[in-house]
Amino acid sequence: MPELPDVESFRRDLETHDLRRRIAAARASAPRMVEDVSARELERRLAGRRFAGTGRHGKYLFAHLDDGAVLVLHFGMTGCLAHAQARRFPSGTRLALEYADGRGLAYVCRRKLGRIGLAEDQAGFVDARGLGPDALALDLRRFRKLAAARRGGAKAWLMDQGAIAGIGNVYSDEILYQARVHPLRGVETLGPDEVRAVHRGLRKVLHKAIAVGADPQRMPRNFLLPHRHRNGRCPSCDRRVASIKAAGRTAWYCPSCQSSPVR
DNA sequence: CTCCATGTTTAGAA
DNA sequence: CTTCTAAACATGGA
Numbered sequence: 287m288p289e290l291p292d293v294e295s296f297r298r299d300l301e302t303h304d305l306r307r308r309i310a311a312a313r314a315s316a317p318r319m320v321e322d323v324s325a326r327e328l329e330r331r332l333a334g335r336r337f338a339g340t341g342r343h344g345k346y347l348f349a350h351l352d353d354g355a356v357l358v359l360h361f362g363m364t365g366c367l368a369h370a371q372a373r374r375f376p377s378g379t380r381l382a383l384e385y386a387d388g389r390g391l392a393y394v395c396r397r398k399l400g401r402i403g404l405a406e407d408q409a410g411f412v413d414a415r416g417l418g419p420d421a422l423a424l425d426l427r428r429f430r431k432l433a434a435a436r437r438g439g440a441k442a443w444l445m446d447q448g449a450i451a452g453i454g455n456v457y458s459d460e461i462l463y464q465a466r467v468h469p470l471r472g473v474e475t476l477g478p479d480e481v482r483a484v485h486r487g488l489r490k491v492l493h494k495a496i497a498v499g500a501d502p503q504r505m506p507r508n509f510l511l512p513h514r515h516r517n518g519r520c521p522s523c524d525r526r527v528a529s530i531k532a533a534g535r536t537a538w539y540c541p542s543c544q545s546s547p548v549r
Numbered sequence: 550c551t552c553c554a555t556g557t558t559t560a561g562a563a
Numbered sequence: 564c565t566t567c568t569a570a571a572c573a574t575g576g577a
Contacts, residue, residue, distance in 0.1 A: 288555065288556080289555065290558095292555085317577075318572095318573095326559060335572085345556080360556085360557085361555090361556085361569090362555090362556055362557080362573095363554070363555050363556050363557095363573095363574095364555075364556095364573095364574080365556095366553090378574095396552090396573085396574060396575070397556095397572090397573050397574045397575075398572080398573050399557075399572070399573065399574090400556085402558090435567075436565095437565075438565080438566055439566090442566080442567080445556095446566095447556090447557080454555060454556070455554095455555060455556085456555055457555090503573075531568090533566085533567080533568090534556095534568065534569075534570095535556095536553085536554085537557095
């Protein structure tokens with residue numbers, strides 16, 4: 287589930303295990319996933335380099351190279367990062383890095399909906415992409431300002447990467463569930479207390495998810511996440527959860543605990 | 550075979 | 564201008 291918590295987990299993994307290793311060879315085997323440069327050029331630019339640091343903005347992971355360039359990874363719907371034994375990369379590996387010490391790093395993306403890019407710098411990339419502020423960089427005051435400038439469905443707002451970066455279908459459901467706000471509720475109709483509840487839900491959900499390494503099995507019992515499917519029941523009131531279409535996706539929510547769309 | 554899936558972009562409609 | 568919907572992308576699982 288490559289939303290902010292998943293990508294943050296990948297980043298931490300990269301930060302603790304992959305810095306300062308010499309990249310002996312790189313292989314980009316899905317040319318259409320590579321942006322900004324050709325697959326060959328990317329391989330050439332990675333070979334011989336080391337990762338000097340990591341960064342993240344929303345769902346984008348940045349691996350800073352020791353020559354100043356930045357490897358940009360987006361994970362689409364099914365992407366992940368995995369460490370590999372020498373030359374034994376998992377199936378679905380789209381970018382394989384072989385370190386000089388024999389270990390390897392695999393960017394795996396079965397559905398090829400992710401993207402691999404090379405940027406000059408992180409801030410410039412974020413700007414050019416038109417991404418909003420990272421979800422975890424928002425204090426209540428700033429969150430209120432964003433809410434005041436927004437109309438339309440609450441879920442669509444949270445998922446709009448140009449408004450707030452990092453939240454996708456699953457975690458927007460979770461945040462609104464924790465805040466007890468209906469996914470279709472108009473942002474302009476939210477009272478100050480409700481905006482605060484959404485902000486609190488956002489921070490609680492994302493921080494908690496990061497703390498458990500974005501592993502669904504380790505989420506708190508009061509999370510909607512494991513129950514967002516038909517036959518799923520609300521962890522709070524035990525009623526059946528419901529699904530509707532919102533912002534082009536399936537939104538799961540508890541009709542009993544989450545206020546009506548119109549209020 | 551059909552439907553659906555954790556994401557983004559684009560086109561066109563309100 | 565902002566917001567919403569559908570379609571496309573590529574692939575696998577139910």
